[in-house]
């Protein structure tokens with residue numbers, strides 16, 4: 001394999017572990033805290049997880065280990081969308097396993113959860129994992145979105161584990177994948193297989209978080225990558241002074257990515273889906289917000305600007321949310337009938353027949369491309385694939401209409417030349433920032449400690465992340481603690497509750513206090529590329545979101 005100079009250099013990087021994990025493994029003790037409850041629907045979740053509900057939070061500290069002395073054979077799975085740092089979770093897990101005993105084995109199941117069911121695996125050796133240290137991507141074993149949920153799949157998983165003598169499975173994934181991890185842990189406990197399941201919080205979206213999981217891995221690197229690109233576009237816009245750039249950034253549901261990029265780059269406008277929902281803003285209201293900045297800037301002679309649009313926005317607009325909810329149910333409940341239709345006209349009539357009158361009116365008012373995008377395949381969890389809906393183009397069209405009208409009324413006489421962008425896949429496999437490289441390595445290392453101390457149905461947690469890695473804290477949180485019941489594919493299911501942007505949280509409050517100025521004046525800031533080597537004040541900085549959330 002040909003190596004770039006950075007790739008070679010990153011192989012040599014030693015990720016920083018929290019101080020408390022630097023002791024020899026036999027000197028690390030698990031300390032249990034309070035018993036936990038699910039975030040809501042406690043009675044129902046307890047019934048669904050009789051063996052793994054209510055377990056205690058765990059933290060690690062220096063002491064005498066009571067870990068089991070046995071040979072560990074651990075299977076690891078990367079699940080869902082790529083996020084920078086995934087390789088380091090695996091190298092951290094590998095190093096911990098081997099530092100406990102050279103006899104321990106790490107098996108990587110390939111292409112996501114389906115690897116476990118298909119028994120498609122590779123035994124991970126030092127020589128092999130060394131090629132992936134501190135690099136981006138999930139290509140060490142591949143990833144996939146197969147959902148593990150049926151008894152039949154679990155029975156196969158049990159057999160595969162038995163065949164390899166597997167003692168634990170580590171699932172590296174987002175909210176949906178860790179929901180599956182909890183269900184698998186419950187199944188293995190119920191069947192008394194002895195196989196433990198540990199999850200690791202992954203997703204660039206940043207929506208898998210709570211008081212203990214301060215951020216999911218990948219968010220740091222992805223937002224820094226997008227912010228670099230947005231900053232570059234801002235500088236281009238400010239140089240040429242002729243385009244309005246509409247930039248959609250990834251993040252399936254929550255607007256954490258958009259907000260973090262806004263804090264880093266101070267664009268003219270950043271839309272926040274959670275605010276749209278709270279204020280019940282219609283598509284027209286959203287366009288008005290953007291137009292207000294365009295008009296104000298035009299009055300100053302500035303016919304350029306940057307608008308950040310969160311990928312999930314469309315699902316938060318009340319009328320579209322209702323429409324998508326109905327579409328999801330129709331597509332799930334009348335799957336065969338719907339899938340048999342090939343012609344667009346027939347699909348359209350099918351929707352006219354099955355949607356409520358109100359929702360059909362919204363559907364019919366959208367541009368044809370957006371209608372088609374709303375009907376594209378759902379992901380395996382029943383979600384609309386918002387990354388494929390061109391909301392940024394829809395917004396441009398809505399703004400154009402409004403500006404034409406204002407022009408006719410003599411209230412606007414600027415120029416509105418636009419360019420649209422979507423930053424998503426560009427950020428998911430970047431070389432992990434030092435923060436993500438350190439955090440991920442620690443998550444993997446810590447996952448081994450949870451395994452060797454006998455825990456199952458837990459997420460590996462590393463907290464106190466706004467401080468230097470020295471002061472980070474390691475532990476585990478029962479996955480059932482994060483669950484609630486939600487409507488999925490037409491039925492109520494236990495799932496990890498997504499953490500959306502809190503409108504009374506510090507990051508949004510900071511943004512809210514500054515956005516009026518940013519909307520009128522040119523206040524762009526240019527974060528530049530991620531730096532891997534140099535002063536810690538430049539290279540090890542966490543995101544603005546994390547710093548604001550944890551500032552004292």
Ligand code: FBP
Nearest residue numbers: 080081174202203204250251252387
């Ligand atoms: P995860 O939740 O699996 O981490 O994936 C998040 C994400 O990157 C979203 O931001 C995006 O909407 C989606 O994946 C895209 O999915 P795909 O990779 O299947 O196109």
